[in-house]
Amino acid sequence: MDGRISIIIPTQRRPQSLRTAAGSALRQAGIDPARLELVVVDNDAVPSARPVVEEIAGAAPFPVVYVHEPQAGVANARNAAMARAGGDFIAFLDDDEEAPEGWLAALADVQARFDADVVFGPVRGRAPPGTVRHRAYLERFFSREGPDAAGVIDHYYGCGDSFIRRAALPDPRRPFSPVRNHIGGEDDLLFGQMQAAGRRFAWAPDAWVWEDPAPSRLTLRYAIARAFAYGQGPSAHCAAADPPDRLGLARWMAQGLVQAGVFGLVAAVKWALRAPDYAFALDRAARGLGKTLWWGPFKIEFYGRSAA
Template identity: 75%
Template sequence: MARVTIMIPTQRRPDGLAVAARSVFGQVGVDPATLELVIVDNDQVPSARPVAEDLAKNAPFPLIYVHEPKAGVANARNAGMAKASGDLIAFLDDDEEAPAGWLAALLAAQDRFDADVVFGPVKARAPAQIVEHRDYLERFFSREGPAEAGILDRHYGCGDSLIRRAALPDPVSPFAAERNHIGGEDDMLFGHMGAAGARFAWEPAAWVWEDPVPSRLSLSYTIARAFAYGQGPSSHCAAATPPDRLGVARWMAIGVVQATLFGAMAGFKWLTRAKDRAEWLDRAARGLGKTFWWGPFKIQFYGRTA
């Protein structure tokens, strides 16, 4: 029977880490003897160690604490991979909570579709005090996909995923360190895997809750993040070997059109105080990101531990 590592990277979120880890302890339909939990603390000081030590007291399977002081989510995930013993690696973020059947659903889909990576839905929940733009904010932090389980022709992010280790281009350090400060290291990895013929699958039953930190539940954060997401296609083409200059030009042209059209619509929606005005601003920001994707326009969301 395959051994499974569940990995939770964390940075200064002790309460969220505790919720995520305890949800992992409550998984059903999976033999605990095949499981281990790896917690990766990506803080300069080992701030998550006391939480991990407390959690380990009641863990139904081995809990491995890893301290990675070098800033960056790619560094954190690679440090966890170096200590993980699993043939399959399940990723859960430290602001997520997994229902009891989450892991069993991922494993069943992996076996059913012989998948190299399985993704599941993410359902964001905002605190009750968030009223303005609530629907938009919850959708922004959620992940939606097909209604039925099946093979995918695309990939999603790393949170709420199950990866077959043997399918990774590098089984120990698969995440690109150059993405530590801007994110997208998982998109880059899955893009390379897809180009190499990896098999992606979707399982709607393998869903998790996400509780975004309150400081992120604002348009100032989400629109900046939308801009950064928009930069992805252009920057991926630029980072290809050799660089895909035609691809960069195509995405930049698409971005100009999107920023112009969606921006005009966002302005109209804002003047009329339409309920969906934030959605259009988000789309315009993503278009703008495709056009302004290089050096000085990069926004740093990750890679800070101080």
């Protein structure tokens, strides 16, 4: 695979985890550093991440670009980074992720082997041992699993730990829709468009990263709310289609109603019996409820609240 690669890390007021994520990006092996750049986009109202990025850039083996996007929203941040990035390929790493040294090379290898437009890799959730309730559930929640072998897949995942051929994007500079700035899912909209356009997706099992969620996210309340929001995705996608996919929407809503009822009952029984794994059933129930209650009043905002 030839061409330049831009590693993009969006961040908002997480200086310590940004140091970890960016440091891991700068330690990548197996790819000529002359082909690489790191782009950090700061989505705070004030440029709070600039000192961290300047510190990192001082000893970096390849260029580090700082982008300040004061307009709050995850799509705004990703688009601002894309507009400044010079790569033919874009590798996304979240600011709470840490990549092993072979991460980028594994993504690039699978892209070349399968001529993929987007490559996704596994995410391994990591919670502090002995300090978090529902640790097994939360580590699974913040993880991403896939096939054991590399190859072409017929579905897509989220943007964190992904590798995108820029020429395959519908808009090479601003591909993410600001409609999802505050609720997330801007990556789902983009990859859904790419799938409809016949783009090829692939999976790279060796391109895994750690994810270290912020302590405020390591709670059952947060994870179940996110599960509900994730459940809304397929229904909202059908409703936003042009023309709207009313049959698909009805199918997802009906499926969600059954799922919420069945797993809600299972979760209630497990909770009454003090079963330690009841959170897994509660998650399934929340995702089902999200499929059914997907429209405006039930949308939950997780992003785009920058403090001045």
